[in-house]
Amino acid sequence: MIYLDNAGTTRLDDQVLDKMMPYLKEEYGNASSLHTMGQRAKEVLDDARERVARCINAKAKEIYFTSGGSESDNQAIISACRLGERKGKKHIITSKIEHHAVLHTLEKLEKQGFAVTYLDVYEDGIVKVEDLKKAIREDTCLVTIMFANNEIGTIQPITEIGKVCREKGVLFHTDAVQAVGHILVDVEKMNIDLLSMAAHKFHGPKGVGALYAKSNVLLSNLIEGGAQERGKRGGTENVAGAVGLAVALENAVADIDKVAQHEIALRDKLIKALLQIPHSALNGDKENRLPNNVNICFEGIEGESLLLLLDDAGICASSGSACTSGSLDPSHVLLAIGRPHEVAHGSLRLTLSKHTTEEEINKTIEIIPGVVELLRKMSPVWDQLQKGARKHVI
């Protein structure tokens, strides 16, 4: 199998699992217990918190362990809105290409009387800071803009956005699930107030993530219960998960340049080769994108059938077609960068990791053109395009 769905999830590192194992087996104490085993677990948890904080230049008390990226996004946004609400501020700014964990939370808040401005991302998939400046109002309580996009990999101008928000006194949350562990994040330098991350996106375990909340930002609970996570998230702490997150993040940060270099070389080779296929186009900016992200549209074919055939050929990939999203519409991200529906249905996302080899990329480059051709041969849309009955758009 050639695994090219690392934006979906990554392989847990053996060394990370090794470091987690003691806390799944013999060191099973509850970190809230007073006895020795409990207190040992608490020390390990505190240590993990400290290490995660260091990786993003935060303080340990600003890190809250959660179940993952979606929970962190939910809690960050809801907390900022509850704070805003108290001051009569009920306006939120976001982008059109956020993850559903953000968009659906915002939809819920809209029903509760919040107003949301969705910033355009243009063809390159990047928010314009000027647009943000214009969108900020007296009653804006939160700006939530993702660090890097999960589908097209575009990296947003986070430092500039953070600066604008700080100047205007508006809280800034960033969904950094795809960025943390892949590009350097410094919450101080970038003026980030709230940040979400998930361990399984950088070779850590699934089911654990973290929310960074600057010390002056009061969180609201999503989960009521005991006094865990400084009273902001009830539930017995996932000690092994927290250790896994910390170890995986430290490893990722230590190797960040080396891995990025490796991925960028392979990514660019893959992009170049796939763009040789007629009527294909890269989605998202070529430069400002994650080192491991390739996202290409092929005209005249549909993504799910492409994925199934690639799977048969031993390649694990992903697509933004409606059929893969379980809805009638293709990816909101591809529509936001201006791809027409019929083209957005034919998108292919390939996301690399440190484990991806040149041989795998070569094999992928060998396989994809044939699969695209096969599907185009049976496509009435491609037939129309060939006969001039339909206009090419890419």
Next chain:
Amino acid sequence: MLYSKEVMDHFRNPRNVGEIENADGIGEVGNAKCGDIMRMYIKVENNIITDCKFMTFGCGSAIATSSMATELIKGKPVEEAVKITNKAVVDALGGLPAHKLHCSVLAEEAVKAAVKDYYDKNGIAYDQEKYKQGTWGHDHN
């Protein structure tokens, strides 16, 4: 696995793909905006569908149901072929996931559209109401 063995077989090795030159009826349903278009060609001799081919832009189940539909109507009298239901196609494929049933409706409609075209071209009378596009289940417009 998302799909049954039969669905995957018809998806991987679709039967009757392609076009028929000088087809007696051609039907095209669905739209590219929604991610699925099916085009069906039929050849009719002595009121029997002697050949049938399809072209489909769509997901795995759209391709598999097109393929199965062509198999089911080949060799059948026109009026029998046109009675084919999406349920018959789905059953022949050993079922489809609930959210994919939608795609199977397309196959039924493509057959209907091809037959309607055949009737129109040959001046054969039929119940206009039964062939009105808006009454078809897979109408996204």
